Amino acid sequence: MNRTIRHAGVVTLLLVFALLVRITWVETTDGKALADDSRNRRNAIEQYAQPFGNIIVAGKPVTGSERTHGGNDLAYRRTYAQGPLYAPVTGHASQTHGWSQLEGIYQDVLTGSDDRLRSPLDLLEGSRAEPGNVLTTIRPGVQKAAYDALGGKKGAAVAIDPANGDILGLVSTPSYDPSAVAGSSRADDEEWRKLSASEQQPLLNRALRQPVPPGSTFKLVVAAAALESGLYSSVDERTDSPDPYTLKGTRTVLGNENPAAPCENASLRTALRYSCNNVFAKLATDLGKDKVRAQAEKFGFNDAKNDVPVRAAESVYPKRMDEAQTGLSGIGQYDVTATPLQLAMVTQAIAHGGELTGPHMVAQVQNASGDTLRDYSHPSARRVMSEDTAAQLRSAMRTVVDEGTGTNARIGGMAVGGKTGTAQHGVDNSGTPYAWFTSYAENADGKQVAVAVLVEDSDAARAEISGNGLAAPIAKRMMEAALR
Structure with a gap:
């Protein structure tokens, strides 16, 4: 009997020891992973336990917080002022579907969990601090001008200050209201499903996340490569360019939209104008894909x-093209793609004397007292051309706008x-x-703005779709809003 009790005691002690080892292992090794697991409800309860910090545009918050109702254990939810206007900038903070854009990048600052916000006492007690704020470079007038001008069209627009890289406007349409998906109610979930299933893709940030063929706007990159490489010394020097041009190694003849345009052996100025x-x-083929790519990568x-x-x-x-494909790349086709941000960067560098300052849409990150945690006012710059x-x-x-295909700007x-x-x-150009x-403007005071506009789809007849007809008037309104 004593032997049986002794064996049972030993087994019990071993089980207790194993349990202690397991608990210690969980606490020391798996504890942080379990605490940070997205399925841990306590994280969400803590995250939404107090009002958030705000995303600021021109000194005014475009975000807010409100108390939840109906027995929700998440005390606060996000709200948005003029949500669809600023959604491509703010993104969303959803109790069910997570965080995106600036809301996601600065989540720790906006919820007060960033260690930089905490006092020594907060760190000692493990408590959260008062949330901080994110100050953007966006200008309300430029943002609204782009949003209103795009209207019901599917498209995007970006405006940048060439001197300092400040993004003054960043719009994607159609947009959505982040307030409608911020909670965890049935209505919020239904709205999210509707947005996710929409063919219009309102959740997609077309200004930053939708690269498409840039078409003839890419000719600016090829022109820069031709001048930088010394292939031609001036935009007014005549080129060696038969019209029409047969793509090298093929029988494919490449003509021009306007057959009457003086494109044979035209100078770069005339070639850009028409x-x-x-x-x-021909330029891209003569330069070769490596030189064109080198210039493109500088941008x-x-x-x-x-x-x-x-x-x-x-x-x-x-990177991999034959000579015919390289020729097509010279007019922004084949597999060349660009976002509106990228084309705005090309024009930004041209406007700023060949120097490209890193574009950014956040000026400062601050704590609740207004002290700066991080300042973005001195971004890096690099020279991309002489x-x-x-x-x-x-x-x-300027010749393009004054006398050529861009007069609407x-x-x-x-x-x-x-x-x-x-x-x-689309296949065989079957899609719209x-x-x-893309453009720049300079006012009498020497201030500049660079803009790129993409209209991906509109209700215009196919024959009426052109950069000058659809996109240039939008760019004009943005440039006026930035410099008037």
Whole structure:
């Protein structure tokens, strides 16, 4: 009997020891993983236990917080002022579907869990601090001008201050109201399902996350490569460009939208003015894909980590092409893709004398007292072309607006330069073409703005779809809002 009791005691002690070892293992090794697990309800309860900090536009919050009702254990939910207008900037903070855009990147600051917000006592007690705020570079006038001008069209627009890289406007349409999906009610879930299933893709940030063929706007990159490489010394030097041009190694003849345009052996200025396909296809072929790609990458193409601070989708200039495909790449077709942000960056560098300042839409991150936690007012800059090349391209772009295909962007009292683009879409161009316009404007005080506009789809007749007809008027309204 004593032996049986002794054995049972030993087994019991071993089980207790094993349990203690397991508890210690969980606490020391798995504890943080369990605490951080998205399925841990306590995290959400703590996260939504107090009002959030705010995302600020021009000194005013475009976000807020409200008490929840109906027995919800999450005490607060996010609200948005003019939600659809600012959704491409703020993103959403949803009790059910997570956080995106600036809401997601600065989640710890906005919920008060960032260690930089905590006092020594907060850190000692493990308590949360008062939430901080995120100050953006967005200007309400520019943002609203773009949003109103895009209207019901599917598209996007970006405006950048070339001098400091501040993103002044960033719009994607159709948009959505983040307030409608911020909670965990049945109505919020139904709205999320509706948005997710919509063919219009309102949850997609087209300004940053939708790279498409840039069409003739890419001719600015090819022109820069031609001048930088010394293939041509001036935008007014005549090129060696037969019209029409036969893609090298093929029988495919490349013509121009306007057969009457003086595109044969045209100068870069004339070729940009009339958007001559023969000139830029020949240029790209003569330069070779490596030189064109090198110039494109200086502007930001093929960068998979372009953060503003939201990460933009990669704009692509292909690495593997034959000579015919390289020719097509010269007019922004084949497998070349770009986001509106990327094309705004191209024009930004041209406007700023060949120097590209890193674009960003956050100026400062602050604590609740207004003390700066991080300042973004001095972003990095890099030279992507010579001042002379940039000056020549600005001059040629002004010719496009004054006398060429971009006349709808003219603004009285300002110097405006631009480039139109109409890119093929779908197999054998079966889809509605993309209408592009990228431009810069400078007022009498020397202040500048660079803009890129994409109209992905509209109710215009196919024959009426053009960069000048659809996108240039939107760019004009944005430039006026930025510089008036």
